[in-house]
Amino acid sequence: MAQRVAIGNNKGGAKKTTLTIRLAEALAKAGKRVLVIDMDPQGDASRRLGWTDDMTQNTTSEVVFANADGVASQAIQPIGWECEYASRIALIPSRFTLEDRAVEAGQKGAWRRLRRALAGADDHFDYTLIDCPPSLGHLTQLALSAADFALATTEPEHDSVKAAIKYRDFIPASLEDLSNPDLKFIGLVISGYDQRVGAHQGQLSGARDTFGDLVWGVVPERSTIVNADEYAQPLCDVKDSAEVRAVFELLAERFIKEVPAA
Numbered sequence: 001m002a003q004r005v006a007i008g009n010n011k012g013g014a015k016k017t018t019l020t021i022r023l024a025e026a027l028a029k030a031g032k033r034v035l036v037i038d039m040d041p042q043g044d045a046s047r048r049l050g051w052t053d054d055m056t057q058n059t060t061s062e063v064v065f066a067n068a069d070g071v072a073s074q075a076i077q078p079i080g081w082e083c084e085y086a087s088r089i090a091l092i093p094s095r096f097t098l099e100d101r102a103v104e105a106g107q108k109g110a111w112r113r114l115r116r117a118l119a120g121a122d123d124h125f126d127y128t129l130i131d132c133p134p135s136l137g138h139l140t141q142l143a144l145s146a147a148d149f150a151l152a153t154t155e156p157e158h159d160s161v162k163a164a165i166k167y168r169d170f171i172p173a174s175l176e177d178l179s180n181p182d183l184k185f186i187g188l189v190i191s192g193y194d195q196r197v198g199a200h201q202g203q204l205s206g207a208r209d210t211f212g213d214l215v216w217g218v219v220p221e222r223s224t225i226v227n228a229d230e231y232a233q234p235l236c237d238v239k240d241s242a243e244v245r246a247v248f249e250l251l252a253e254r255f256i257k258e259v260p261a262a
């Protein structure tokens with residue numbers, strides 16, 4: 001049975017999608033089977049994993065709308081990368097119509113729909129990583145209701161760190177509403193750090209004071225990451241990516257330690 005981890009931050013651009021797909025990549029490289037669920041109507045994780053929308057595939061929108069046990073198995077698809085470990089990553093993609101699910105939030109038990117859909121569907125994976133949209137609204141609540149663990153990422157900037165704290169604090173405040181009493185916040189990744197920027201130094205130190213040992217590590221600001229995301233490439237296909245591959249591999253080691261096998 002997969003352990004499910006929702007990756008979030010209330011703020012846009014906090015590098016949620018990058019962390020999701022690069023963790024998936026590093027975990028797959030380490031031999032783990034990983035399902036990525038794109039819970040953002042922007043569909044960035046889907047595109048960056050090389051998935052192409054032909055408008056016929058099932059996506060998170062259909063899965064959530066169905067409101068039926070196990071239905072997510074009908075939307076699990078291969079990714080478009082061609083590297084050796086890509087076969088260990090699968091995807092439930094999203095497209096813009098996922099936005100329509102947000103308006104169903106008021107319906108009885110609506111926040112449980114992703115959890116229902118995943119029942120039995122992700123059993124053959126080690127981990128399910130859920131890429132959340134930049135909000136704590138219904139789509140993120142669907143993810144948090146289905147997840148075992150919540151992980152945050154933040155840029156080393158005031159508003160982003162504040163929004164990561166909001167995401168962390170939202171969890172204990174909502175456990176009952178989300179019918180998920182065991183959901184646990186496990187960590188924070190600082191993404192896009194530039195040591196030459198005074199504000200980044202200050203926010204890194206502030207985040208360490210606030211989150212303590214839960215700060216898993218720091219991903220430096222690197223154009224290799226932007227380019228890999230831009231061209232929907234695995235890092236192994238990107239020139240001069242050894243440094244960033246090592247950073248995500250270290251984060252994956254911490255992930256494996258913090259997220260016990262089910």
Ligand SMILES: Nc1ncnc2c1ncn2[C@@H]1O[C@H](COP(=O)(O)OP(=O)(O)OP(=O)(O)O)[C@@H](O)[C@H]1O
Nearest residue numbers: 012013014015016017018134192220221222226229
């Ligand atoms: N360490 C890094 N260094 C430089 N650029 C990065 C780094 N990590 C991610 N990026 C880039 O920053 C941009 C924003 O990242 P990303 O899309 O992952 O953020 P997000 O939190 O998912 O955004 P949204 O809130 O829109 O979903 C992307 O162009 C991505 O390639």
Ligand SMILES: [Mg+2]
Nearest residue numbers: 016017040044
């Ligand atoms: Mg994103």
